[in-house]
Amino acid sequence: MFYLSKIEHKLTLPPSLLALPIGEAIHTELERLFLDKVIANLGLCTSVYDIISIEGGSIFPGDGAPTYLVVFNLIMFRPFPGEIITAKLVSSDADGLRLSIGFFDDIYIPTHHMPNPNHYVPANSTKGTWFWDFDEENDLSFGINYSDEIKFQVQSVSYPPIPVEQPKESKPFAPMLISGSLDQDGLGPVTWW
Numbered sequence: 001m002f003y004l005s006k007i008e009h010k011l012t013l014p015p016s017l018l019a020l021p022i023g024e025a026i027h028t029e030l031e032r033l034f035l036d037k038v039i040a041n042l043g044l045c046t047s048v049y050d051i052i053s054i055e056g057g058s059i060f061p062g063d064g065a066p067t068y069l070v071v072f073n074l075i076m077f078r079p080f081p082g083e084i085i086t087a088k089l090v091s092s093d094a095d096g097l098r099l100s101i102g103f104f105d106d107i108y109i110p111t112h113h114m115p116n117p118n119h120y121v122p123a124n125s126t127k128g129t130w131f132w133d134f135d136e137e138n139d140l141s142f143g144i145n146y147s148d149e150i151k152f153q154v155q156s157v158s159y160p161p162i163p164v165e166q167p168k169e170s171k172p173f174a175p176m177l178i179s180g181s182l183d184q185d186g187l188g189p190v191t192w193w
Contacts, residue, residue: 035048085107094111152181
């Protein structure tokens with residue numbers, strides 16, 4: 001789920017940070033640039049772990065800021081396919097579930113990855129509840145409620161291309177999407193098991 005990623009970056013340090021010790025100033029600027037940002041095919045940056053090396057400090061003509069070549073490690077969030085994660089239910093609609101793990105909210109469980117057999121009961125046009133029909137003969141089904149902690153298995157992690165134009169009524173662009181599944185034993189709300 002979390003791993004270190006070694007990055008080499010040419011960093012221009014703003015003059016406002018030059019009063020700080022160089023290591024602290026560079027760490028502050030790296031956090032501003034990378035923290036809470038998605039890097040395609042690497043994941044979501046959660047922290048600057050350490051700085052391995054700092055070289056340079058050249059000031060180019062016409063520029064009042066020194067430029068350094070910095071090698072550093074970032075702590076990245078990118079779950080691997082097959083990993084089991086516990087999350088909270090954010091929304092439930094006819095297309096499936098949307099989950100959150102607190103710092104990341106773009107986790108989706110599509111309808112074809114829900115426990116089978118199942119059915120959906122709409123509460124209104126945008127919300128509803130999914131049910132797992134555990135024993136159809138005895139009319140025994142288990143609902144997925146908004147207060148539930150849900151265990152899911154990661155199916156895929158994708159990085160959609162940035163749209164050129166986005167209609168106003170569409171949902172906000174997500175630079176990283178996780179698709180999950182509840183269709184195995186032990187998955188779903190922890191209260192089921």
